[in-house]
Amino acid sequence: MAHLSKFSFLSLLRHGAGKAWSRQWRDAQPKAAYDVIIVGAGGHGLATAYYLAAEHGVRNVAVLDKGWLGGGNTGRNTTIIRSNYLRPESAALYEHALKLWEGLSRTLNYNVMYSPRGVLKLAHTHHEVQVEKRHIYANRLQGIDNEWLTPAEAAAFCPVLDVGERSRHPILGAALQRRGGVARHDAVAWAYARAASAYGVDIIQNCAVTAVTRDVSGAVTGVETTRGPIGAVRIGVAAAGHTSVVMAMAGVRMPLESFPLQALVSEPVKPVLPCVVMSNNVHAYVSQSDKGELVIGGGTDAYTSYSQAGGLYVSCETLAAILEMFPSFRRLRMLRNWGGIVDTTPDRSPIVGTTPVTGLYVNCGWGTGGFKATPGSGHVFAATIARDAPHPLAAPFSLDRFATGRLIDEAAAAAVAH
Numbered sequence: 001m002a003h004l005s006k007f008s009f010l011s012l013l014r015h016g017a018g019k020a021w022s023r024q025w026r027d028a029q030p031k032a033a034y035d036v037i038i039v040g041a042g043g044h045g046l047a048t049a050y051y052l053a054a055e056h057g058v059r060n061v062a063v064l065d066k067g068w069l070g071g072g073n074t075g076r077n078t079t080i081i082r083s084n085y086l087r088p089e090s091a092a093l094y095e096h097a098l099k100l101w102e103g104l105s106r107t108l109n110y111n112v113m114y115s116p117r118g119v120l121k122l123a124h125t126h127h128e129v130q131v132e133k134r135h136i137y138a139n140r141l142q143g144i145d146n147e148w149l150t151p152a153e154a155a156a157f158c159p160v161l162d163v164g165e166r167s168r169h170p171i172l173g174a175a176l177q178r179r180g181g182v183a184r185h186d187a188v189a190w191a192y193a194r195a196a197s198a199y200g201v202d203i204i205q206n207c208a209v210t211a212v213t214r215d216v217s218g219a220v221t222g223v224e225t226t227r228g229p230i231g232a233v234r235i236g237v238a239a240a241g242h243t244s245v246v247m248a249m250a251g252v253r254m255p256l257e258s259f260p261l262q263a264l265v266s267e268p269v270k271p272v273l274p275c276v277v278m279s280n281n282v283h284a285y286v287s288q289s290d291k292g293e294l295v296i297g298g299g300t301d302a303y304t305s306y307s308q309a310g311g312l313y314v315s316c317e318t319l320a321a322i323l324e325m326f327p328s329f330r331r332l333r334m335l336r337n338w339g340g341i342v343d344t345t346p347d348r349s350p351i352v353g354t355t356p357v358t359g360l361y362v363n364c365g366w367g368t369g370g371f372k373a374t375p376g377s378g379h380v381f382a383a384t385i386a387r388d389a390p391h392p393l394a395a396p397f398s399l400d401r402f403a404t405g406r407l408i409d410e411a412a413a414a415a416v417a418h
């Protein structure tokens, strides 16, 4: 990688002895034109720029963000990573991402703190037991690890979990993906930004796209921004909850709804929770950060909105459910909560691919579960933009599936997609 200072034990010693740390990425100013513009410096946009440069030799690239890099959902999520989705198309895409996670710190020479501590998905009803077991069999056919634990086995794996029969949400068993886990979300954005910048990619913050310009044939020619016009014949939009707003600038109507989704953290405590625990039924999930805070997430608000606050009742219901499963958390105080705007599709699967507008590509619809996909999403989106044709893993996730009816229905499969 060009111009990239290496992190190593030796460099740590040198910097510990007083050598100043250099900037991690260049503070780029917009040029008049680029080969490719990526709208959105979240994990997906930054990963796309990195793979464009690293794997396709496309380095005259700008990533534009209306705020700061990683300030969208990438820096707001609860960092759950897993690949045990039901549909073959989804499982293949998320497994592609999981394999990239496994080597990501080494690839990017940056510690993204990927921690495969296991993701436990609880079943509280007989229907959920059947659904999770179906998932497990389907995943095994796809070569993806997923196993069934009895309540006693679940309690052995996660001793703080209350598997008593008197609970309001009794635990009848759980599906466990041992390779699932968490990573440090900011570090992922920083790692991709640093590596992309080293290849010459310009990351331009505080630069909102306000219009997409097109020529008489309809092909894109660039964007108008709050920092002036910037030309490009290829534009990739990865703007999460605001994707439909950006795509409307090019005249493309997206099958997306944007909802607030919240998370909250407790005060830090000593290690108590060795894995990630998810409950789709009560819609709550929890893990413990390396700082000791319990990281808790719930469901989306019931109605669409661009308010990043989210309804208080959602957090209250999430906490009530968490306390049923973990009575020992009852005396913990919550430190802070926040929200992000997630972009959901009717089948709760993402959209990655070309669009009816020449030179315009889109990567969105990851809804409540796109952090885990970040490396895989960027990898297949970069190939799609570089070749002007969908990467084979992205091909089923085309925009036109909402016209052809070839949906990838993870909504019915999982009810929730964290």
Ligand SMILES: Cc1cc2nc3c(=O)[nH]c(=O)nc-3n(C[C@H](O)[C@H](O)[C@H](O)COP(=O)(O)OP(=O)(O)OC[C@H]3O[C@@H](n4cnc5c(N)ncnc54)[C@H](O)[C@@H]3O)c2cc1C
Pocket (backbone or CB within 6 Å): 039, 040, 041, 042, 043, 044, 045, 064, 065, 066, 067, 068, 069, 070, 071, 072, 073, 074, 075, 076, 077, 078, 079, 080, 081, 207, 208, 209, 210, 238, 239, 240, 241, 242, 243, 246, 261, 262, 263, 297, 338, 339, 340, 341, 342, 366, 367, 368, 369, 370, 371, 372, 373, 418
């Ligand atoms: C509370 C919460 C919990 C979640 N938990 C999980 C989880 O546990 N596991 C999981 O896998 N996923 C989770 N997700 C979902 C995950 O965070 C997202 O799917 C993923 O981070 C999306 O990444 P992105 O790069 O596409 O979007 P973002 O990180 O949101 O980046 C989009 C960027 O586009 C920029 N942008 C928007 N409009 C414009 C414009 N006009 N001009 C320029 N820039 C623009 C924004 O400023 C933003 O930085 C969660 C989300 C939330 C909100």
